[in-house]
Amino acid sequence: MSKGSNAPVPTTALRVALGWRSGHGIPDADASALLLAAGKVRSDGDFVFYNQPAHPSGAVRHEGKRRADGRVTDTLFVDLARVEGSIERIVLAASADGGTFGQVPGLCVEVTDPATGQVVVRFDDPGATVETAFVLGEFYRRQGGWKFRAVGQGYSSGLEGLATDFGITVNEPQHPAPPAPVRTSAPPSVASAFPPAPALAPPTVPVTPPVTVPPPVAAPPAAPPAPAAQPVRLSKITLTKAAPSVSLAKQGGTSGTMRVNLNWQTREQASGHRGRWGGRQTDLDLDLCALYELADGRKGVVQALGNAFGSLSRPPYILLDGDDRTGAVASGENLGINLDHTRDFRRILVFVTIYEGASSFADLHATVTLQPQHGAPIDFSLDECTVPSTVCALALITNTGGDLVVQREARYLVAERGVSPQRTIDRAYGWGMNWTPGRK
Structure with a gap:
């Protein structure tokens, strides 16, 4: 396929392989997928990548890398028949680790039918230069079916720039190490290594005559706070x-x-x-x-x-x-x-x-x-x-x-x-x- 072209694909399980030639000094790359509704993710769970390898629906999962015959492939499994109805597009992207995509030779994306091994579509030479994150293609709905479009557009801001552009909350907090427990000798067994602390007697308090006060007016119960969104961690x-x-x-x-x-x-x-x-x-x-x-x-x-x-x-x-x-x-x-x-x-x-x-x-x-x-x-x-x-x-x-x-x-x-x-x-x-x- 050429950049900007599209082709129909079957509404079935497909394997998407990002591939490139390996060698000394060539950056590594990582495949990812974003499931979009109205151009954005619905939540951070719609981002599938190495730190979040499976979508909650089971429709998309990251399968990982293989190296053979001088090439590397990073693979995504996409079952279009299981994609939720509210999802309109699945963006197929990649991020470079240790360089830019212009330094990655033989870059391509290939979609195959895992049941037969037949190539469904293939997009070679997407024209990458200084980008550190790249959208190679996308699946999108059209007239009750699915199509694949060869995109070939990138970001110089890496995976973080790509993810935030589609609505992902990204944060890389630095977690301080918890205080280390002090141990003076090896415990005699696992079961008794950390026995429960003995119960303490309740403290003694002085007794004073009770004071009669009118009962307070009960305030209406507060609504429980909404759970805080957990930012996606991109580090590896x-x-x-x-x-x-x-x-x-x-x-x-x-x-x-x-x-x-x-x-x-x-x-x-x-x-x-x-x-x-x-x-x-x-x-x-x-x-x-x-x-x-x-x-x-x-x-x-x-x-x-x-x-x-x-x-x-x-x-x-x-x-x-x-x-x-x-x-x-x-x-x-x-x-x-x-x-x-x-x-x-x-x-x-x-x-x-x-x-x-x-x-x-x-x-x-x-x-x-x-x-x-x-x-x-x-x-x-x-x-x-x-x-x-x-x-x-x-x-x-x-x-x-x-x-x-x-x-x-x-x-x-x-x-x-x-x-x-x-x-x-x-x-x-x-x-x-x-x-x-x-x-x-």
Whole structure:
């Protein structure tokens, strides 16, 4: 399609992929969608992006990034049949991170039918220059159906300028860290770590003769105050060697469940093909795992091997929700960490192992996102491996004065012959556990 042109699209589920060529020094980009009625969002919930990945109606969701064959795609899923009747347009936009869209080569948006894989519409070369936010296209209603228009217009004010222009309330408050609790020794157990405070006897007050006063005239009940609108947080975090750690409390991640997602590019290569370090590459199976040490000294591992899936409601307050073997962006493998039990954690090491399908991370493309229920997402990319490694330490989460601090590790370890990846990472971080062979 050319800029300004339009085409009908089916009223069904569609996948919208923002794509570009990757490379050193090229800015990252993030796809987003705004559901509009009369040209504006009805509420901040009509903005779908990396910090708010699903619309309340279920009609639009952000599925995340994939890297393969020198290109990056960031994907949105849009089910036009489920879009509410009051929504007239769905703006498909993007924001640049670390530069302008003029520095992003091969920028395009492609709409496909996920049921058949057929391309419905595609808009290449939208003519971006100095913009840091860009509207690539939009779905809009026309005569009972839907059409797609290639827009190609941008903002130099970034995602914030784009969002506020369509009625989004944006604010990036700085949350001070809460006072740290003082702990003099490790508690004997989780259940008794913080016993309830003893009930205090009511204070004694002098008794005076009662004074008779006429009852006051009851005032009419005040109307309850309207709930304050919560501003949308646009910030996100990518930990680097220069900035390797972040406080969850300072980012607002102090409660709820933090979701740790692993997804990867599945490769189905020809029989006999060998990667950089040798070994046939077939369907790839990566396993997301976590070593934990609780405040009472208990240690363990959450992983698919041995069905050690954990729990969110009881120790270790970490849950692996399943064993995914596809690496799909919409699912992948997910760990949940219950931040309501922050005080029960001493340290957590999130790591990933190659179960089968490859002999090293060096030839693979995988990403990990830590998404607190309240707070900015934290991204990791597994594209830096230069050794024949089958186990990678991703992040070390440490309880520091009552605050969980996430430390970027990105440490690729090479196991000795006959030593499992789990034992290898245990030795590297001094967990001191006993390991036995296991299968899943």
